[in-house]
Amino acid sequence: MPLTPELRRSFFEQMTLSRAFDDQMIALYWEGKLPIFQFGAGPLPGELHCSNGAEPVGAGVCGALSADDMLTADHRPHHVAVCRGVDLDRMAAELLGKKTGLSQGKGGHMHIYDPSVNFASSAIIAEGMAPAAGMALARRLQKRPGVAVAFIGEGAANQGAFHETLNLVGVMKLPFIVVVQDNEWGVSTSKSESTAIERNSDRAASYGLAGEFVASNDPDDIYEATVRAVARARAGQGGTVLELKTARLAGHFMGDQQAYIPEQMKQADPIPLYRAKLLRDGVLTEAEADAIETASKARMEQAMQFAKDSPYPEPAEAFDHVFAGGSEASDKQEAGAAA
Amino acid sequence: MPLTPELRRSFFEQMTLSRAFDDQMIALYWEGKLPIFQFGAGPLPGELHCSNGAEPVGAGVCGALSADDMLTADHRPHHVAVCRGVDLDRMAAELLGKKTGLSQGKGGHMHIYDPSVNFASSAIIAEGMAPAAGMALARRLQKRPGVAVAFIGEGAANQGAFHETLNLVGVMKLPFIVVVQDNEWGVSTSKSESTAIERNSDRAASYGLAGEFVASNDPDDIYEATVRAVARARAGQGGTVLELKTARLAGHFMGDQQAYIPEQMKQADPIPLYRAKLLRDGVLTEAEADAIETASKARMEQAMQFAKDSPYPEPAEAFDHVFAGGSEASDKQEAGAAA
C-alpha cells in the first residue's frame, strides 16, 4: 500500500491515541505515590515503562503489517499494542489489574497478550525474539501466511537471544523482522556505552539478513522501510534487522529522574513534528489535527473509565490458568499460602 | 618472533606430541568397551573428544603467545593443552581419573586446568568465552600484561555467549582473541547447516573487532595470523575473531561412526602435510622428522605409564574442594549419600 494521505492520517490518529494512553496512565500512576514514592502503591502499581516518543515506531511498522502478521513486544509495549489495534479498554483494564483486563489482571503492563490481533509481550530483555521466529516457523509448517515482527530496544541487541535468533532466522530463511528501537538509552546506559558499533542494522550481515536504518523517527519513513522488509519476508527472501532511531521522552520508567541525560541529548517529541509535517503537506488542517487529538484523548478517557469501573478479580482466581485444561496447582494450594 | 626453522620444528614436535596423546588415549579408551560399548566402562571412562586433525591450531596459536597470556579451551582441549605446555603426566593422569591428575581426578578430559600455564577448559559450549574476557579485564585492572585467548568450535559461534562476550570485548577494548576452530562439524551438523554465513571472522565487524581467516590448517599460517592478532591486542587495538579452518579426524567423540560425512568432505591429516612441507623446506630431514615422531610417542608413553601407575583418589576425597578454605558440604554428607 502506498503512503496515502489516509494512511498518514491514521498514523497521526494512532500516535495521538498511543500518547493519550501513556499520558493518562502516567497521571493515574502518581495517584497514591506522592509524597512517598512506592512502586506498589496506588491504583496503577508496579513498574511502568511508557512509550512517549516512540509512537512513530508503532504507527509506521504496524501500518505496514497485515492481520496475519505476528508481533512480540517488550517491557515497553504500549505504542505497539495501541497501533496494532489491541483492545484498548481491556488493555487499560489490564494495567489497572482488573478482571476485564486482557489477562484478567494476571499480566499487568509488561505482559500484554491479545491473540485476536496476534500480539504478545514479555518483560525479560530480548525474550520475545525467539518466540517470534518460532511463530513464523509455525506458519510455514501450517502453510499459512504471516511475517513475525519482534520489537526490542537497542539495549536488547547485546543479549544472546538476539544473536541466536537471528542466526536461526538466517539459516531457516524465516519471514522475520526484528525492529530495534534505538532510543539511545537502556535505563541510564547510552548506546555508545553498551554497543561496540554504531548501528545494529549493520549486524544483519552476520546472519545473511538485510539491514535497514531509519534515522528520522518519522512514521512515513518507518512505514516505507517496513514495507520493504515485509515484502522481502513475504517473497521468501528472509529476514531484516530494522533499526529505528526513536525517542524516550518519559524516562526509563516512572520515577526515573533522568539526571544522567545531558542537555545536548534531549530528544524531540515526534508528535508535534509529524503534525506540522502533515499540516505542511496539506494532509490535515489545524482543525482536523485538533479534532484527532481530542478524539484520541476522549477515546482513551473512555477506556480509562471502563478500566476504573471494572471490578478486581477475586483473590482465589490467582489459582486459575496455571495450566490449560484444569489446574494441578490445587493440591499445592492446600499445603501452601492459600490456607 | 619470526617464523624461524626452530619455531617450525617446535610446531612439528608439538603437533606430534598432541597426536601421540590422542592416539594413545584412543587406544586405551577402547579397553573394556568392546564388544559392548558403554561410556562408563574401562580405564578411561566418560565421553572422549579427541583433537586429531586440529593440532596445527594448538601449535600455531600457542607458538605466538607468551607465558603471561591466558587460555580457555572447550570440550576438545587436548591439542591446545599439549601445545600450551600443560603438564603432560598430570593431564594424562587426569583423563584416567587418578589422584596425580591435574584436578586429582575430579575433572576428567573436559575439565583441564593448569594455572601454572594459565590454562583452563570447560564443557558447556561457548562457556569459556566470557571468563577469558574477564581474565583480560583482571589483568588490565591489575596493570599486568596478558592477552586472553578463548578457543571454541565453529558450532559455538552460534551460542549467545559468543555475541555477548564479543560485544563486551569491543566496548571495553579488551586484549582478547577468540579462536574459532572451524572443523566443519558440530557433532553431525555441518557449518552450512548451522551458520547463516560462511565465515565467523566476518562477524567481527558486528563488534568493532578485527577478523582474520586462515584456510590452510597449517601452523605457519596460523602462527602468523595469531602474531598479528596478539600485536593488536597488546597495542590496545582490541580484539580479534580468528577463524581457522581445521580438521576433525577422529569423529565428534569416541563411538561416533561418522556415517553422515560424505566422501567429498573427508578431511586431510595436517601432520603428514606439515612434515612434507618441512622436509621440502629443508627444515627437517626424514631422519629428524622420524626422530621427533618417535620421541613424541615415547614421551607420551611415559606420561601414560605415569598415569597408569598412579593411584585412584580415595572415595571420600569427593567431598574435598567443594569450597575453598574448608568444605561446608560436610553437614550434607551425613544426611546424604555418603552415609
Added chain:
Amino acid sequence: MSARILTMSRAGREALDWEMERRDDIFCLGEDVYKFGGIFGTMDGFGAKYGPERVISTPISETGFIGMAAGAAMEGMHPVIDLAYIDFIGVCYNVLLNTASKTHYMSGGAVKVPMTLLIGTGGGYNNAAQHSQCLHATVAHIPGVKVVYPSNAYDAKGMLHTALRDDNFTIFLTHKATAGVGWMGTPIKTTLSEVPLEDYTVPFGKVKIYREGTDVTLIGLGMSVHECLKAADDLAKDGISAQVVDLRSLVPLDRDGIMAAVAQTGRLVVTDEDYLSYGVSGEILATIFERDPTILKKPPIRVAMPDIPIPFSRPMEQAVLPLAEKIAKQARKLMA
C-alpha cells in the same frame, strides 16, 4: 493386541511416531536430531521418514531454538524438543523459567504453549560435573510446567502420548542409564517392559508401585527406582520385604499416593540422584511430616547425591551416587 518387550528408547519413539503420523501440529527440533534421532533415539529414523521440515537439526543455540519452539506452540503447533543433557539448561533457562511456563498464566489463559521438552539426566558413567547432573528439582520448582520422569518402557510410551496430547509445556525427563541406548551398555532389565502396539496414555501425577512390600518403602525416581529395586532384591535375602515406589511425575506430584504407599510399611527411605538439599527428597519428607508423621514408625532416611559437584573419577563418583548398597544399608537400619 500384541505387545513386545521394548527399551524406553524404542517405546518413546513409538509414541512420538504414532502421534506424528496422525497429526500435523507435531514437529521435532534439537541438535543433531535429523541425522542422530535425538539423544535417546526418540526420533530415530524420523529424518528420513518425516523430512527436514518436521525434524529440524538446529545450531547450538538452545535459547534460540527452545524459544522458537515456545513461539511455534503459541501459534498452534506442538513442538517436541530434544535437549540432550539437563546440564545445558543453564544456557536456555529463561525460556523454561519465564516464557514457556508462564505465558499461559500471564495471558490469563488466552495463550497456550503446548510443547514437550525431552531431556536426559544423570550420571554414573564418569562424565563429570557438567554432564552428569539430574537437576530435576530445579525444573520442578518452576510453576507452570509439568515435569514427568518415566523409568520403564511402558510408562515412557504412555506418558509421552499423554504429554503430546496435553495443552501445556511438559518437561519429559529420562535418566540416561535407563533409556536402553547403545552408548550406555546393556539395558537395565527393570527398565524393559511389555509394550502394547497400540497407543495408550499413562496419566501424570500418579505414583507407580513397582514392587509390593510390607516392611519398608523405598521411593525413587528415574534411575534411583532401579537402584531401589536392586536394594529390594538384596533386602529380600534377609527376609525384609521392601515396597518400591516410583514417583514418575514431579509436577503434578501424587502426594496422596505417597501417603498411601508409605502408610503400608511405616518405614521410608527416599532416594534421589539429584542434589540433596532443596530438592525432591526434602519435598517428600515434608509432605509426610505436615500431613501425618504418625504413619512412620521411625524417622525417614534420605539417600541422595550430596551437595557437591559430581566428580569424574570412578571411585569418587560411585561413592556419592545413591546406589543399591547404600539404600539397602539404610533400610536395614530402619528395620533394626
Added chain:
Amino acid sequence: MSARILTMSRAGREALDWEMERRDDIFCLGEDVYKFGGIFGTMDGFGAKYGPERVISTPISETGFIGMAAGAAMEGMHPVIDLAYIDFIGVCYNVLLNTASKTHYMSGGAVKVPMTLLIGTGGGYNNAAQHSQCLHATVAHIPGVKVVYPSNAYDAKGMLHTALRDDNFTIFLTHKATAGVGWMGTPIKTTLSEVPLEDYTVPFGKVKIYREGTDVTLIGLGMSVHECLKAADDLAKDGISAQVVDLRSLVPLDRDGIMAAVAQTGRLVVTDEDYLSYGVSGEILATIFERDPTILKKPPIRVAMPDIPIPFSRPMEQAVLPLAEKIAKQARKLMA
C-alpha cells in the same frame, strides 16, 4: 565506636565501600551501576568515587558480564556483581550453575573463584510474574555456591564483609522490600538496625533468633522474617509467645541451629515467599523429620508462595503472599 540506625542498603554500601577503599582486587559491575549505584544503592556514589574502571556499567549481557566476572575472579580479582532481579537468572544461569560454582571443584582446588553476586528477590509490589520471584531455592540447590540472605541492616553489612573476604562464589540475596530504597516506600522498621561504624563480619551458616518465644517457632528468610515478626506481635495479643528465626544463610544451612530453636517451642510454622514445592520450606521440614521429629508436638505447617506464577493484580498477589495474617492463623491452629 559509635553506631547509627541504617537501612540495609546503606549498611551494605558501607561494607563494600570499606573493602574497596582498602583493596585493589574488588571492582563492581552490572547494568547501570556507574550512574545508579546498583538496584539497592550498594554502590551508590561509587562511580564518582572509584571511577569507571572499578565501577563498570555493562550492556544488558548477563551471560557476558557475569561470565567475565568469573574469569576475573579466577585471575585474582574479587568482582562484585549487581544483578537487579533474580528473575533474570534465566539468561545467565549457566555461569551460576556450571562455571562460577564448579570450577574450584573441577580443578581439584587449583582455581579459586572469589566473587559476590548481589541479587534482589521478591514481590509484593505488583510487578508481576517476571519481576517478583524469589527463586532462592533454585540457586541454593547448586553445589559449590554459598547463598546468604540477610534481612536487616546489621547482618547486611556484616555478611557482605564476610562475602567479600571469602574465597568462594557467594550469592548475596536481598528481598527488595527489605532494603530500604526509595522506590519501595518507607523502610520496614524491623529491617533497620544499629550499625557499627567500623567493619565487622557476620559468619555464614548461623540462624538468628530475632525474637525469643516459648509457644511456637516461626521460621522465615528475607522478607518473610518481617512477616513473621508482625505475626508474632499479633499472636502476643492472644498471649501466644512466638519465637522468630531468620535462616539468614541457605548454603551453608544451619541445621543444628534450626533443631535447637524448634526444640524450644515444639511447634513450627515455616514461611517462604519462594514457591512451595522443592524449596526451602521442604528442606527445613525434612531436616527435622529425619533428625528428630519428636521435638515437635504437632505436625509443622508451611506458609509459602503456592506453585503458581505470581499474579499482577493486587487482590490476587496479596492473597498468595505469605503474609503475617496467614502466618498468625496457622500458628493459632498449632496452639488450638
